[in-house]
Amino acid sequence: MKSYAIEVRDFRKIYGDFVAVDGVNFVVERGEVFGLLGPNGAGKTSTLECLEGIRQPTAGHLDVLGIDPARDARKLHALIGVQLQTSGLPGNMKVDEAMAFICAYHRTAPRYDLLDRLGLAEKRESQYEGLSVGQQRRLALALAIAHRPQVLFLDEPTAGLDVGSRTELHQLIRELQTEGTTIVLATHDMAEAEKMTDRVAILLRGRVVATGSPRELTATGDGFTKVSVRTEQSVLCTNGTEFPAVHQHSVKDDYAIYFSVDPGPTVSAILRYLEGTTDRLIDLRVERPSLEERFLEITNTGGVA
Amino acid sequence: MTALIHHFTFEFKTGLRNSTLLLMNYLFPLAFYAMMGLVMTQINPLFRESMIPAMVVFATMSSALLGLPGPLVESREAGIYRSYKINGVPAVAILGMPALTTVFHVLIVSIIIALTGNPLFGGQAPVDWMGFALVTLVAVLCCASIGALIGVIAKDSRAVVLLSQLVYLPSMLLGGLMIPLTVLPESVRPFAMLLPASHAMQAYTGLAYGQETALAPMGSLLVLISSGLLSLGLAIYLFNWDSRNSARRGHPLMALLALVPYIVALIVTL
Numbered sequence: 001m002k003s004y005a006i007e008v009r010d011f012r013k014i015y016g017d018f019v020a021v022d023g024v025n026f027v028v029e030r031g032e033v034f035g036l037l038g039p040n041g042a043g044k045t046s047t048l049e050c051l052e053g054i055r056q057p058t059a060g061h062l063d064v065l066g067i068d069p070a071r072d073a074r075k076l077h078a079l080i081g082v083q084l085q086t087s088g089l090p091g092n093m094k095v096d097e098a099m100a101f102i103c104a105y106h107r108t109a110p111r112y113d114l115l116d117r118l119g120l121a122e123k124r125e126s127q128y129e130g131l132s133v134g135q136q137r138r139l140a141l142a143l144a145i146a147h148r149p150q151v152l153f154l155d156e157p158t159a160g161l162d163v164g165s166r167t168e169l170h171q172l173i174r175e176l177q178t179e180g181t182t183i184v185l186a187t188h189d190m191a192e193a194e195k196m197t198d199r200v201a202i203l204l205r206g207r208v209v210a211t212g213s214p215r216e217l218t219a220t221g222d223g224f225t226k227v228s229v230r231t232e233q234s235v236l237c238t239n240g241t242e243f244p245a246v247h248q249h250s251v252k253d254d255y256a257i258y259f260s261v262d263p264g265p266t267v268s269a270i271l272r273y274l275e276g277t278t279d280r281l282i283d284l285r286v287e288r289p290s291l292e293e294r295f296l297e298i299t300n301t302g303g304v305a
Numbered sequence: 306m307t308a309l310i311h312h313f314t315f316e317f318k319t320g321l322r323n324s325t326l327l328l329m330n331y332l333f334p335l336a337f338y339a340m341m342g343l344v345m346t347q348i349n350p351l352f353r354e355s356m357i358p359a360m361v362v363f364a365t366m367s368s369a370l371l372g373l374p375g376p377l378v379e380s381r382e383a384g385i386y387r388s389y390k391i392n393g394v395p396a397v398a399i400l401g402m403p404a405l406t407t408v409f410h411v412l413i414v415s416i417i418i419a420l421t422g423n424p425l426f427g428g429q430a431p432v433d434w435m436g437f438a439l440v441t442l443v444a445v446l447c448c449a450s451i452g453a454l455i456g457v458i459a460k461d462s463r464a465v466v467l468l469s470q471l472v473y474l475p476s477m478l479l480g481g482l483m484i485p486l487t488v489l490p491e492s493v494r495p496f497a498m499l500l501p502a503s504h505a506m507q508a509y510t511g512l513a514y515g516q517e518t519a520l521a522p523m524g525s526l527l528v529l530i531s532s533g534l535l536s537l538g539l540a541i542y543l544f545n546w547d548s549r550n551s552a553r554r555g556h557p558l559m560a561l562l563a564l565v566p567y568i569v570a571l572i573v574t575l
Contacts, residue, residue, distance in 0.1 A: 054387055054547070074393060082391040088383040090315075092322040097315055104308035105393045127322075143392070 002066060005030045005151050005182040006051065011060035013046045013206075020046040022206035023060075028184060028199075033177055035193040035214075036186040038203035039299055044186040047203070048153055051184070052082050065150055078106065081149030083140045083157055091129030095120055095139055098128065099146065106147035114142040117172070119165060133160040141169065151182045158192060170196060190292035194218075200291075202298055210298050214291045224248070224259035227266055230283040231256075231274065243269040255283075312398055316406040319376075329372030330410040334364035338418055342426030352483075356428035357419055358509035359482040361441055362502050364414040369448035370455070370473045373407045377456025378465045386546045396544045400457070404449040404537075411445045429514070436512035443526055444505035447533035451501065451563065454540040458557035461548070472500070481506035486519045494519075498574065499567045504528045520574060531566040539563055 006028035013021040021043040028034040036044045049055040051064055053073030062069055067076045089098050095115060103110040115124055118138040123131060131139065137160055145152060154173075158166045173183060173196055187193050193200055194214045202210040202217075210217055224247055229236055236256035240249070245262035260266040263286050274281055320326045338360045345352045352359075377400070380386060389399055419437065422428030431437035451472065459465035477483070479493060480502025489497055497503045504525035511522025518525075539562060543555050 052391055054390060073390070074395075077391055077393045080391075084384065084387060084391070088385045088388060090319065090380065090385055092319055093315060097311075101308075101311045101315055102392045104311040107308070140388075 003030060004028060005032070005065055006034075006184065007061070007063040008047070008051070009061040011047065011050065011062060012058045013043070013050060013055070014058045019206055021050075024203070024206070024208050026201045026208060026211060028182060030182055031177060031180050032199060033173065033183045033185060033197045035197035035200035036184065036203060037188075037190070037193055037200050037295060041205075042203040043206040044203055045155060048155055048184065048186055052080065052153055053077065078147075079150050081144035081147065081152045083137070083144040083152075083154045089128045089139075091127060093128045094124070095126055095128070095131070096124045098139060098143060102143045103146050108147045111142070111146040114146060115139075118142050118168065134162060134165060137161060138165060138169075141172075145172075145176065145181075148179075149181065151184065152176060153184045153186075155186045156188065157185065158187070158189060166192075190290065190295055194291040202295060204299055215288075218288050218291055218294045224261060224289060225263040225266075226285075226287040226289070227258040227260055227263055227270070228255045228283070228285040228287070229258075229270055229281070230254055232280040232282060233278070235274075235277055235279040236270070241273060243273070308394075309398060309402075312394070312402045313406060316402040317409060319403075320372075320406055320410050323376070326372050326376065330368045330407070331414060333371075334360070334367045334414050335417065337363060337367075342422070342428070346426050346428075353427050354429045354514075355481075355485070355506070355510070356426065357422040357430065358437075358440075358506060358513065360418045360422065360428075361415045362444065362480065362482055362505050362509075363477075364418065365411050365441075365445050365448045365505070366473055366476055366502060368407050368411045368414070369404075369445065369452040370469050370476075373403060373449060373452035374456035374459060374465045374469050375462065377403065377453065378459050378462050381545065382461065382548045384547070390546050396546070397541055400453045400537075400540050400544060404453045407449045407452065408442075408445045411449075412441070415441050415445070431509075431513035432515050433513050437509065440505065440508040440512055440526065443529045443533070444501065444508070447501050447505075447529040447536070450533040450536035450540065454536040454543075454560050454563060457540045457543050457545065458560045460557075476500045476502035479503065495571055495575075498571045499564060501529060501532060501567075504567075504570070520570070524570060524573070528566045528570045532563060535566065536560075536563045 004027045008024055008026050011021055011024045024047060036047065038044050046055065050057045051062055051069055053069035053076050056070050064076055065079050069076050099110045099112060099115060115121060118141060120135060120138055120142065123135060128136065137157065141157060158169055161169065177183060185197060197214060199211065199213050200217065201208045234254055237251045237254065243258060244265045245260045246258045246266055247261055248259040250257045258266055267286060320330050341360060342356065346356065386399060423430045455465060455468045459468050479489065479497040480500050482502060486494065486497055486503055486507065507518045507520045507525040508522045508529065510516050511518040539560055543557060543559060
C-alpha cells in the first residue's frame with residue numbers, strides 16, 4: 001500500500017484561455033490533515049474538484065487512494081467524502097431524507113447521530129431550503145462523512161458557521177484524523193489552518209509557492225518574533241532601551257513590544273536589564289509570527305518570500 | 306435497489322411538495338379538464354367523442370413537457386447534480402427517477418379523467434380499455450423521455466421554457482386534441498405528424514376506440530415507442546453534471562435525432 005493517500009504531479013487545469021492551475025505538485029500522506037491555502041482564484045477549488053473527479057484535469061497525474069479520479073470517478077466516490085464549496089440539495093428535501101438518500105447510494109446505514117452531533121437534531125424534519133447557510137453547511141458535512149470515507153475533502157468548511165459549530169467541527173476533524181481519515185482542507189481561515197492542519201500548500205496564481213507544516217512556514221521568511229513585556233513600573237515603556245536583534249519597538253496597553261529577528265538574545269538581554277533595575281516582571285510573551293502573517297508575506301511578494 | 310426506492314419516493318413527494326410541479330402535474334390539467342368538460346362539450350358536442358384521450362394527452366404534455374424539464378435545469382444550475390455525483394448517484398437515476406415519477410403522476414390524473422369523463426361530462430368511454438391503457442402508458446413514457454431530453458439540452462431556465470413551448474404549443478394546436486388530424490388542412494398535416502400528441506391521438510382513436518384513423522395506429526404506437534427510447538438514450542448521452550462544466554459528450558443539436566421516427570413515419574405515409 002502506498003504511504004500517501006493523494007499524489008498530484010505536474011497538474012494543470014485550463015478553462016479556455018485561462019490557466020487556473022499551472023503545474024502543481026504535492027503529496028498528502030495517509031492520516032494527514034492537509035491544508036490548501038491561497039487567495040481567491042489561486043486554483044484551490046479547481047485542484048480539489050479535479051481530485052474529487054468532478055472535473056477533468058487538462059494535464060498531469062492525479063492519484064487518490066490509487067485511483068485516477070478522471071478515469072474511475074465512481075469507484076473513487078465510494079471511498080471519499082466531499083463537502084463542496086457550492087453544493088446543494090433539492091430545496092424540498094428534508095434533512096432526514098437527505099441522510100437516508102445519500103447513505104442509500106453509499107450502501108450504508110443512515111447516520112442520524114451525526115445530525116444530532118452537528119446541531120441539526122431539531123431540524124431533521126425541515127426542508128433544505130428552510131435551513132440557514134450554516135445549517136446547510138453542517139448538513140453537507142454530515143453527509144460527506146456519513147459513509148466513513150478514507151479521504152475527506154472540505155472546501156471552506158467553517159464559512160458561515162458560528163463559534164460553537166466551528167469548535168464542534170474542529171473536534172470532529174480531530175476525531176476523524178484519529179480514526180485514520182486523510183483530510184484535505186481548503187480554507188481562507190489561516191487561524192483554522194494553523195490550528196487544524198499538519199501541513200499546508202500555499203497556492204498563488206495556479207502554482208504552489210510554499211509547502212510545509214504551519215510551524216515550518218512561520219519559522220521561515222522575514223517574519224519577526226513578537227516579544228511583549230509588562231513590568232510593575234513600566235520602565236521599558238518609558239526609557240526606550242535598545243536590545244539586540246530588535247527590528248522594531250512599540251508600546252501598547254502597558255506592554256513594551258519588540259519585534260525581533262532572533263528572540264533568544266533579545267529575551268536574555270531584557271531579563272538581564274530588568275535584574276539591574278528595581279522594576280519587577282509581571283508578564284513576558286514570545287509569539288511566533290502567525291500563519292496569516294506569513295501567508296500575507298508570501299502572497300504579497302508573489303510567492304518569492 | 307434501496308437507493309432507487311429512496312430516490313423514487315423522494316422524487317414522487319417532490320411532485321406534490323413543489324408548488325410548480327403540483328400545478329403542472331395535477332391542478333392545471335385537472336382544472337383544464339373540468340373547464341373543457343363543462344364548456345367545450347356544450348359548444349361542440351362532438352368533442353365528447355375524443356374528450357377523454359385528448360385530456361389525457363393534455364395532462365401528459367402538461368406534466369412531461371412543462372413540469373419535468375424545468376426542475377432538471379434548475380437542479381443542474383443549483384449544483385445539485387454535483388452533490389449527487391460525488392455521492393455516487395448515477396446519471397440514469399438522476400434523469401430516470403423524475404421521469405418515472407412524472408409517469409406515475411400522469412397515470413393518476415389519467416385514471417381520474419378516464420373514470421370521470423363519461424359520468425361527469427358525457428365523454429365517450431374507450432371500447433378497448435386495454436388498448437387505452439397501452440397507448441396511455443406508451444404516450445406518457447414517450448413524452449417523459451422528451452421532457453428529460455429538453456431538460457438536459459436546455460442551457461438555462463429561460464431556454465427550457467422556450468424549448469418546452471416549442472413542442473407544447475404546436476401539440477395543443479395541431480396534435481388532434483381540439484381539432485382531429487383529418488380536419489387539418491393538407492399543408493399543415495406534415496407538421497402535425499412531427500408531434501407526439503398527433504401520434505398518441507391516432508393510436509387512441511384506432512386502438513382504444515376502434516375507429517378509422519388517418520395513420521396506422523400500430524405505426525403511431527411504434528413511432529411513440531421509438532421516439533421515447535431515442536429521447537431517453539439521447540438524454541443520458543448528452544447529460545451534463547454541471548452548468549459551469551462545458552464537458553459534454555455531444556452537441557445539444559444531437560437532440561434533433563429524436564425527430565427521426567416522426568420523419569420516417571411522415572415519409573412512409575407520403
